[in-house]
Structures are given as C-alpha cells and as structure tokens.
Amino acid sequence: EIISNLAKAAGLATMIATMRPDIDSPDEYTRNTTSRAFAVVASALGVPSLLPFLKAVCQSRKSWQARHTGIKVVQQIALLMGCAVLPYIRELVEIVSHGLTDDMQKVRIITALTLAALAEAAYPYGIESFDSVIRPLWKGALEHHGKALAAFLKAIGYVIPLMEESYASHYTRLVMPVLLREFHSPDEEMKKIVLKVIQQCVATAGVEPDYIRKEILPEFFRNFWIRRMALDRRNHKQVVETTEELANKVGCSDIVERIVDDLKDDSEPYRRMVMETVQKVLENLGAGDIDERLEERLIDGILYAFQEQAVDTSSTGSYSFGQDGQVMLDGFGTVVNALGERCKPYLKQIAGTIKWRLNNKAASVRMQAADLIGRIAVVMKACGEDQLMGHLGVVLYEYLGEEYPEVLGSILGALRAIVNVIGMTRMTPPIRDLLPRLTPILRNRHEKVQENVIDLVGRIADRGAEFVSAKEWMRICFELLEMLKAHKKAIRRAAVSTFGYIARAIGPQDVLHTLMNNLKVQDRQMRVCTTVAIAIVAETCGPFTVLPALMNEYRVPELNIQNGVLKALSFMFEYIGPMGKDYVYAIAPLMEDALMDRDAVHRQTACATVKHLSLGVAGLGCEDALVHLLNFVWPNIFEESPHVIQAVFDAIQGLAVALGPSVILQYVLQGLYHPARKVREVYWKVYNTLYMYSSDSLVIGYPMIEDEGDTTYAMTTLELFI
Secondary structure, eight states: OHHHHHHHHHOHHHHHHHHHHHHTOSOHHHHHHHHHHHHHHHHHHOHHHHHHHHHHHHTOSSOHHHHHHHHHHHHHHHHHHGGGGGGGHHHHHHHHHGGGGOSSHHHHHHHHHHHHHHHHHHTTSOGGGGHHHHHHHHHHHHHOOTHHHHHHHHHHHHHGGGSOHHHHHHHHHHHHHHHHHHTTOOOHHHHHHHHHHHHHHHHSTTSOHHHIIIIIHHHHHHHHSSHHHHHSHHHHHHHHHHHHHHHHHHOHHHHHHHHGGGGGOSOHHHHHHHHHHHHHHHHHHOSTTOOHHHHHHHHHHHHHHHHTOOOOTTOOSTTSSHHHHHHHHHHHHHHHHHHGGGGGGGHHHHHHHHHHHHTOSSHHHHHHHHHHHHHHHHHHHHTTOHHHHHHHHHHHHHGGGOSSHHHHHHHHHHHHHHHHHHOSTTOSSOHHHHHHHHHHHTTOOOHHHHHHHHHHHHHHHHHOGGGSOHHHHHHHHHHHHHHTTOSSHHHHHHHHHHHHHHHHHHOHHHHHHHHHHHTTSSOHHHHHHHHHHHHHHHHHHOGGGTHHHHHHHTTSOOHHHHHHHHHHHHHHHHHHGGGGGGTHHHHHHHHHHHHTOSSHHHHHHHHHHHHHHHHHTTTSSOHHHHHHHHHHHGGGGGOOSHHHHHHHHHHHHHHHHHHOHHHHHHHHHTTTTOSSHHHHHHHHHHHHHHHHHHHHHHGGGSOOOOOBTTBOOOOHHHHHHO
C-alpha cells in the first residue's frame, strides 16, 4: 500500500531512478524484493507505462542479474494482478520470450516460471499471445533436465489448458515421454510438478481415455501410489487431485479397481489417501460402473480402514482425530450414499461396527460412530431397514447420558437423522419417552449440543407434538428462553422458530404468557429474540391471538416493555405482510402514542413498524389510516440521531410505496425552498429519494404552473388523460 501510494505521488520516473541500482544487485534477496516493488508500481500506475522500461531491462547485455530481475518483475505482475494482465499479455510474453534461450540457466528457469504465471493468470484466454514461446518451451523440455526441466514442464502445464482440443492433444503427446520418464525422478519438487502437469494435460478435452489407460495409468500407479507419497501433506493432496482428474477421464471403476485393495494397507496415512481419493471419485462420478465384485471389495476395504484407525486415547478434546477422522467419515458416508440400495446386504455388518464403536472408551471414536449414523440414515431408509434404524435409535437413546459435549452433540445429530427419515409415529424409542430425556439437555451450555438438541426438539414440535403433554412443552418453553442468550445466531434462530411450533401445538396463550414476561428482562439480546418469537407465534397462530395481549402489555409504563412491544409489532407486521390489513385500524391509536413519545427509541421502533405495516398493506385499501400515520411520522424528519433518522426515512419510503410518491411529494414541496438550510437539506434528501425510485410517477403530482409568454408549462397530454 505504501509503495503504491508513493508511486502515485512521486511518479514513474522517480520510482525507476530510485530502484534502478537494486536491479542488478548481487544479493538475490534484494533483487526479489525489488521485483515485487516494481510489480506494485505497475499495478498502481498501469502496466503500459512500465513496458518500455521492462523491455530494456530484460534485454540488458551488461549483467544476467538485471535480466533475471526484469523477468521476475513480469512474473510478480502476473501473480499480483491476476486476470487483469490480459490486455498486455502479448507484450509481456514478447518481452520475456528471449529468456528461454538465454546463456544463464537461472534466467531460463525464471523465464519458464514467468510464462507459467502469465498462462495461469490468462486462463482460459490468450493462447495466441503464447505462439512465439510454444516451440522453445517444448524444445527446452526435451533438452533440459533437473531444475530447469521442472520449470519448463510447469510452463507447459499451464499453457496446454489454453489450447484448442486438437493442438492440446498433439502437444500433450509430444511432452508425454518426458513426463513418463520423470515419474521415476527422486526429486520431490519434480514429482509435484509432474503430477500437476499430468492433471492439467488430462483435463483438456483433446486427450483420449484409451491413450490414458494404456500409456499413463500403469506407470502412474506404480510410481505415485506408494506409501511415501502419503506422508507429506502437499504431495498427498496433489496425488489425490491428479487421480481424481484421471478418473473424470477414464471412469470410476478403472481407478477404484486399482486402489481398492490398498484400503487394507498397513500404513494409516496411505489408507487415508486411498479413502480420500475413493470419496472424491465417487462424489464426482457416482457408483454406476462398479460391479458386484468390486462393490464387495470396496465395502470390505472401507470397513477395515474405518475400524483400524489409530486413536490417541489420551486426547479427549473436541477433535482428537481432527482432519484424519473426518476423511474416514466422509469417505465412508460417500461410499454408502453412492451405492445406495446396493448396500442392503452390508448394512447389518455396518450397524454392528457402529454399535461396537459407540461403546469405545475413546471419546473421538464414539463421536465418529454417531456422526456416521447421521450420514447413512437416508440409505438405511432407502433399503427399507426400518427395524435396524429403530434398534439404532434405542441404542443412541441409551447413550444420552454421554459426558463429553462434543460426543453428545453427535449422538443428538444421529437421533435427529433417524427421526427425520423414520417419521414420528414409527420412531423407537417413542417420542413421548424421548422428549422428556431431551428437556434437561437443553440446559447444556455447549454450542454443538445446543444446536443439535434444539434442532431435534424443533423437529418433534413441528411434526409430532401430539405425542407429548402440554405440560412438557411448557417446560421446554422455559428452557428455550435461556437458549435466546446463545452466542451463535443459528441456535437463537432455531429456538425462536421452535416457539412457533410449540405455540401451534398447544395454543398460543401459555407460550405468549411466558414470552411476555421475558420482555421485562434487562438483557437486550434476550428481548430482541423474544420479540421475534412473539412475531413468529403471531404468524403461525394468527395475529388476532397475539395482538390483544401485546397491546395490553403496552399500557405498562416502562421503557423496556413498551419498546419490546413495538419491536414485536414491527417484526409481526414484517412476517404477516398482507394479513396486516385487518389490524391497521386497531393498531393506529397505539402507533400515534408511540410516534409522539418523548423517548427517541420509541419513535424509532414505531417508524420501523410503520415501514413494515405500509409495505405489507400496499394496494389493499388502507390509505386513510396510512395518511393518518404519515402525519405523525413526518414531524420526526429533523431528528439528529442517525438510527432514528434512518428509521424515519425508511418509514417514509415504505409509505411512498403504499400511498404513492405524489402524496409524499405534496409534503416535500412545502420545504424545498425554505430559508433555513437545515430544513432545505432534509426536504431535498426526501425529494431525491422519491425522484430516484419513481421519477415517472411523480409527474402527476407536480404543481400546475401558468404559461408565461412563449414558455409553456401546461402538460396537455397528461390533462387529456386525466
């Protein structure tokens, strides 16, 4: 940021003059920093202004260091600006192209890397700009070895995806022998680059699946699917990505066939790598072409890999297996979901494994087993294994006494998945036994537990409320109030919607009573959530059940309660929309009082209510009441406080929608030319808003002006129409 501001202030010439000496500095670190700085200058002042300078530097005969830095500047520009280099890509390629045949190896390497960066930034456009370097690149790939070859291959890998199909196929075949030869290279960096280039070549449309099957796959699996590749995170990731790309070309079974037996390998990281690949391949391609035998081997392999996970029993933290356990879980879930109904014969065995692991002394294992139930419940339903699911439900129910909150959260999640697919009536244990066990869990302060338990309770309240007595639901209502204090918005939102479900189940009176009492607390977040809950109850049970109580509550002369009522009304009218037309006249006297209150927050919330009210009843014939309310909103337009004035303008905009802009215009015309600037400013602000949103419909509201001599002001067409 500093450099870019400096460049804009000092100008290009000064920047070049200052940094010129560092371009051929013998210290590599200085040169690298200089090239970065130049890239920032280029992005600040535009690439074209730097091009002549770069051209001169890259062709410097004096020192190879200068050429090296110049080319590095181009690379940094490509990295920094991304696709914004497209307009200049031809010039930049021409500037660096001669570097591919330079005498110094370092310059050749940086040139190839720069071309790679440019091609990556230009993808998928700009192949015509690279015409001049295609031949030298491929020629260089056949001549070089070691580090230089790695750089050339990297450039080739990024240029091939830009080509048309036929060319891509031709050039891929030319470079393939080199890649196959480098499969055996012991150098780690080279391996990464070869994998990346294979991934890029295979992804292009011109490469035939048969060619890949014959030429690439055997060598690829022999050299890269080895245990050592699984140990280093970056290699591991690249192998998985490349295999995924190969699978997209040759199909799922060809790849899975070759690696499925490695799920039983002794090395755990290697098993994980296999699992991750199987998961990605099945996610992309489905399990359509997996035959019976392969399916058996696959299920056998994933069960083995799942059971043989090494568990660190000492660590009981939330994610004591973190990523690794997640990979196994995702893999298992994906395989079962991809096979779908074909899993039926294996479900007994899978359920057996899960039950065995739910009993493990390591918390992480129990958690993973419960998560797995959540993943495969849908498949069990599809296979018609309701009895098995009912059995798992009973098992999970017995584990609700779990002490670790992370595990308890997973168990509740698994129960929720089972309840979702099996339905309320056929659930075992029956809902009337399950719910009383959940009520005390609602007091748990752990986020994961709260989120899962409230989802489960909400689901039951929504679909199976009749199985539980009203008393129990009231108990749950009291617990839910505490949930409104949660930090996580998802939990508060779930709690609020559950109030709506419960109100629908046991009638709104008791629930409302609980919520009204909650408006008296001090904590603002609690009050806001309570008002939203009241609004949702109004929406599910009809506003007429809620309004009398709310309006009665407003008579209590206490700020918090009155504000809460107004906020609840605001949310209520937002939720019920057009239903509000039956309640406009009932609510008008209360709104009058609030809009005249001394307390600014009252007026602010009342304005928000007017906004939602007017937007909801637009076009439904309540204009008389809305004009009445507008007369109370309008005096607030000179408020200073930003929140209040924003609410007032919102209300006026809402009323403009419901009453039409020309009604508001009649109010605005009074003050547009007032002698006091403060007055004028506000009025013009309102006028500008009207003009922005509905200039066309303002025409009929403009005043009629007498003609003056030659100047005609009459809008005859409009008058004819009227």
